[in-house]
Amino acid sequence: xxxMGLAVEIRRLAREAVAGHxxxxxxxxxxxxxxxSAVEPDLLEFAWEAAVAGTEDAASKLEVDFRPARQTCxxxxxxxxxxxxxxxxxxxxxGDALTVSGGDDLDVLRVVFEETVPLGGASS
Amino acid sequence: xxxxxxxxxxxxxxxxxAATLRAAFExxxxxxxxxxxxxxxxxxxxxxxxxxxxxxxxRLGALEGDIATERDAERLRRMGIPARQxxxxxxxxxxxxxxxxxxxxxxxxxxxxxxxxIENVGNLICPTSYDLGEDFKVVLLSVTEGEDKPFxxxxxxxxxxxxxxxxxxxxxxxxxxxxxxxxxxxxxxPAGRLVEVSAMTGAGMDAWLGLLTEKLAEKRARTPxxxxxx
Numbered sequence: 505x506x507x508m509g510l511a512v513e514i515r516r517l518a519r520e521a522v523a524g525h526x527x528x529x530x531x532x533x534x535x536x537x538x539x540x541s542a543v544e545p546d547l548l549e550f551a552w553e554a555a556v557a558g559t560e561d562a563a564s565k566l567e568v569d570f571r572p573a574r575q576t577c578x579x580x581x582x583x584x585x586x587x588x589x590x591x592x593x594x595x596x597x598x599g600d601a602l603t604v605s606g607g608d609d610l611d612v613l614r615v616v617f618e619e620t621v622p623l624g625g626a627s628s
Numbered sequence: 629x630x631x632x633x634x635x636x637x638x639x640x641x642x643x644x645x646a647a648t649l650r651a652a653f654e655x656x657x658x659x660x661x662x663x664x665x666x667x668x669x670x671x672x673x674x675x676x677x678x679x680x681x682x683x684x685x686x687r688l689g690a691l692e693g694d695i696a697t698e699r700d701a702e703r704l705r706r707m708g709i710p711a712r713q714x715x716x717x718x719x720x721x722x723x724x725x726x727x728x729x730x731x732x733x734x735x736x737x738x739x740x741x742x743x744x745x746i747e748n749v750g751n752l753i754c755p756t757s758y759d760l761g762e763d764f765k766v767v768l769l770s771v772t773e774g775e776d777k778p779f780x781x782x783x784x785x786x787x788x789x790x791x792x793x794x795x796x797x798x799x800x801x802x803x804x805x806x807x808x809x810x811x812x813x814x815x816x817x818p819a820g821r822l823v824e825v826s827a828m829t830g831a832g833m834d835a836w837l838g839l840l841t842e843k844l845a846e847k848r849a850r851t852p853x854x855x856x857x858x
Contacts, residue, residue: 506721506754513638521634531629535638542756542783573782575815591779593811602815604786610757612634619630 507543510610511551515561518615528617530561538571538609539588545570560620573607642758645724649731649761657851659743659844662760664784665768667750670794670827672700674768674836675745677827679707681837686742686844691730693722693749700747710734721754722746724761742844752781763847764789771795771804778812786816790823792836797826 514535522528533552537543545568552566575583577595583602586592595602637643653660663671672692679688690711692700701713714722714730727746746762748755756765767788769777772795778785785791791813793806806824813822821839825832 506719506757509719510638510757513641517634517636517638517640521632525630525632528630540783540786542753573786591782591812591815593808593815601818603818604782604816608783608787610638612636612638614631614633616629616631 505547507547507551508554510543511548511555514612515555517612521615522617527620527622529620530564530615530617532565532567532616533612534567534569534614536569536571536609536611536613539573539607541608541610543610569613571607571609574605575602576605577602639757642724645728646759646761649724649728653761654851656740657848658741659847660746660762661743662746662748662762662765663768664748664755664765665750666752666773669768669770669773671747671768672703673827674792674794675704675747676707677833678837679704679709681833683708687740688743689741690745690747691727692747695749716749720749720751721758722748722760723758727760743840752784756784756787763843766790766792768792768794771798772802775805775808778809778816782816785813788820790821790839793824795826796824796831797829
């Protein structure tokens with residue numbers, strides 16, 4: 505379970521992005537999680553709740569954009585319709601060997617936040 | 629409501645620390661091998677046998693990642709190679725900063741090695757995500773774990789340059805479909821290498837040791853340290 509450490513790191517990156525615009529409260533953080541990233545999306549969302557609990561971002565939501573890997577046959581091309589987690593040993597059409605590509609994404613894509621007025625209030 | 633594009637790797641800070649380590653290993657000409665597997669699949673035993681076979685001709689060292697106990701580092705020191713334990717205190721993986729700290733604590737002792745082995749915390753998932761500045765990852769799978777593991781843990785089996793099937797001396801006693809493992813690994817990782825060893829009987833050890841010396845020679849041929857000593 506390394507999702508907790510990743511959630512803390514995602515919040516740090518999201519906070520940096522918000523800080524570049526001034527004070528704000530995070531609403532949504534969108535991340536890409538690849539099928540071969542060794543990260544479980546459900547666990548990451550759960551870890552996010554723990555990472556932001558008791559902070560100004562406590563009501564925020566982590567949205568996971570799942571990125572499947574591709575299995576490709578040299579002859580027949582990409583294997584279509586493969587369910588996540590179901591790997592094929594050989595091409596179902598011609599029996600040739602397959603290659604795997606993609607699916608190692610683990611990125612912070614976008615942050616949505618609400619600007620907040622610092623305590624003490626703005627004078628203008 | 630404001631929306632900003634971030635487009636940053638979640639593990640960017642670990643990758644930066646790993647890049648610094650990799651540059652230091654390149655300068656020293658040290659081949660660095662990151663070993664990953666479930667607990668009890670034979671990482672330390674493989675390293676003990678490797679040390680016995682290679683320590684006369686190569687300078688070897690090891691970092692041993694565990695949640696608790698100094699046991700693994702002690703085992704390797706008894707085999708006559710420098711080894712330092714990294715205790716993670718509950719964390720399920722090593723990261724580049726833990727490796728950097730351990731190397732700094734050792735001073736120069738691990739800085740002039742031919743091969744540095746980093747034995748990760750026993751876990752097939754979490755260590756996969758963290759670059760430690762290694763030349764390549766090795767994943768071990770013992771025959772007692774069952775033949776379905778590559779497809780169940782596809783991330784590590786697709787990323788490891790080398791898969792080592794261990795405890796092959798137990799094959800007569802356990803149901804383990806070796807051809808099925810070979811097929812799964814080939815499917816996830818067509819360019820990967822697969823070796824099958826028994827550290828107990830020594831069967832297959834030549835292939836493993838040959839692979840290490842081959843990778844070391846490859847690295848020496850392309851790094852300044854290797855060119856200088858050639």
